[in-house]
Amino acid sequence: MLTTKSRDLTEAEKKAFDEDGVVCLRDALPTGWVQLLRDALQDVLSNPSAAGKNMAGAESGKFSYDIFMWTFNDMFRRFQAESPVPQWAATLLGSEKAYLAVDALFVKEPNTPNHVPWHHDQPYLWMDGKQVCSFWIPLDDVTIESGAVEWIKGSHKWGRWFKPKGFEPGKYDDYPDVFEEIPDFESERAQHDIVHFDTKPGDVIAHHLLTLHHSPGNSLSNRRRRAIAIRYAGDDVTYAKRVMGPQPPRDPGLKTGDKIGCDIFPQVWPRTTLEAPGFN
Numbered sequence: 001m002l003t004t005k006s007r008d009l010t011e012a013e014k015k016a017f018d019e020d021g022v023v024c025l026r027d028a029l030p031t032g033w034v035q036l037l038r039d040a041l042q043d044v045l046s047n048p049s050a051a052g053k054n055m056a057g058a059e060s061g062k063f064s065y066d067i068f069m070w071t072f073n074d075m076f077r078r079f080q081a082e083s084p085v086p087q088w089a090a091t092l093l094g095s096e097k098a099y100l101a102v103d104a105l106f107v108k109e110p111n112t113p114n115h116v117p118w119h120h121d122q123p124y125l126w127m128d129g130k131q132v133c134s135f136w137i138p139l140d141d142v143t144i145e146s147g148a149v150e151w152i153k154g155s156h157k158w159g160r161w162f163k164p165k166g167f168e169p170g171k172y173d174d175y176p177d178v179f180e181e182i183p184d185f186e187s188e189r190a191q192h193d194i195v196h197f198d199t200k201p202g203d204v205i206a207h208h209l210l211t212l213h214h215s216p217g218n219s220l221s222n223r224r225r226r227a228i229a230i231r232y233a234g235d236d237v238t239y240a241k242r243v244m245g246p247q248p249p250r251d252p253g254l255k256t257g258d259k260i261g262c263d264i265f266p267q268v269w270p271r272t273t274l275e276a277p278g279f280n
């Protein structure tokens with residue numbers, strides 16, 4: 001039985017999101033929703049979209065990725081229409097409304113050394129504004145050995161935007177100089193407040209889209225690292241066409257500066273009837 005109810009976010013969680021740019025919401029997502037996401041993820045791995053791929057490339061292991069899954073998979077659409085997560089987005093963003101920007105899956109199979117480089121998400125996405133967040137939802141026990149994401153606390157407040165890095169070697173190496181070159185944060189680790197969270201299914205990590213993060217590979221031989229990431233926008237967010245990077249499955253029909261809401265970036269809080277956009 002899936003419940004649309006869940007616990008409220010606490011004042012301490014909201015404060016941590018505002019100040020640190022990242023917070024782990026412990027035991028937040030009811031088991032039924034975790035199982036629905038596992039089923040939905042397996043369905044998409046078996047029936048990927050045109051954007052679905054293995055980002056490990058020629059390296060060993062398998063790092064599966066897909067995006068905009070709500071547009072072609074009924075279970076991911078149901079998650080947006082009925083789960084507690086869209087309301088959490090509005091709460092953390094201090095926004096009356098929440099819009100769905102994109103959902104994605106990141107699955108590091110056992111023995112997958114492929115790491116995700118340091119980056120923050122907003123320069124990859126089609127959104128300007130401050131009310132932007134993401135939820136990283138683990139579907140397995142996750143530790144640093146299996147690829148837990150590491151975060152630089154407070155980096156969402158630096159006022160800096162760095163060029164996107166490809167999750168596959170060489171990708172976006174020719175990104176034009178519209179954003180700053182990203183520093184080598186690995187060599188600067190001692191200068192930053194870096195955290196990760198060991199998580200269990202039911203825990204959910206919320207982060208601001210300017211919070212810097214990366215993840216190591218999955219060095220375990222006996223445990224998958226399945227995760228769903230979902231990005232949301234609030235009231236102050238406007239569409240921004242980026243010069244390079246991942247694209248929505250079709251042109252959303254917006255100009256840079258337009259308010260974000262449309263059928264590709266639908267309102268999900270307060271709840272609306274969520275339709276499949278009908279292009280898959």
Ligand SMILES: O=C(O)CCC(=O)C(=O)O
Pocket residue numbers: 106116121134136147149213214215227229
């Ligand atoms: O799942 C991962 O390893 C990386 C996730 C990530 O970078 C993101 O959600 O922005």
